[in-house]
């Protein structure tokens with residue numbers, strides 16, 4: 001895994017990682033700006049995909065089709081919906097689900113996508129490497145739920161935690177997972193907690209976006225050190 005695609009939804013998340021790498025080349029595909037970076041013996045291709053599942057899926061396919069990457073990492077922030085995670089903790093997904101995908105009228109379980117499934121597993125080797133990293137006991141591994149909703153209502157957070165046993169919610173990870181699954185590309189999603197749904201967590205989000213993005217970037221660098 002020497003050529004690593006890294007997708008961020010937002011500028012703040014991208015910049016927290018860009019600061020730590022040496023940019024060797026910049027280019028554009030459509031509206032997307034790509035930063036090719038060196039980190040030790042690895043080449044990383046960083047890109048800000050924009051918010052939401054469609055942007056994330058489209059960007060993943062562009063990376064796969066044009067840039068000969070061996071693996072995709074998705075790095076950013078998320079809303080904590082489990083009592084086990086706190087602001088600025090890191091959550092590494094072992095699997096992802098789309099909490100807003102709903103074909104229940106046709107007898108599918110909530111979140112089940114025909115020909116894909118309900119949960120999509122992250123690459124086992126990457127999850128194992130991630131599980132060996134310890135930053136002050138602030139790392140959890142578990143399910144991440146994605147959907148095209150910024151979750152603010154506490155009840156919605158509780159429901160998603162209850163239905164999918166998810167540790168956090170965000171808006172891109174499971175879309176990237178689906179594209180990687182369909183294209184047979186290994187992937188991992190790494191998020192740091194920026195907020196927790198409580199009615200006004202958009203304020204907490206703004207307050208902790210930079211700090212949580214830095215946590216996620218720190219974790220990413222530790223992971224890059226371990227990937228062979």
Ligand code: SAH
Pocket residue numbers: 009010051052076077078079080149150151152169170171172194195196197201205
């Ligand atoms: N402030 C941005 C919008 C942020 S949307 C703007 O004005 O453009 C929230 C982003 O952070 C998404 O990319 C999502 O993946 C993640 N996220 C963080 N907390 C979240 C939450 N509570 N619910 C859903 N997504 C969340």
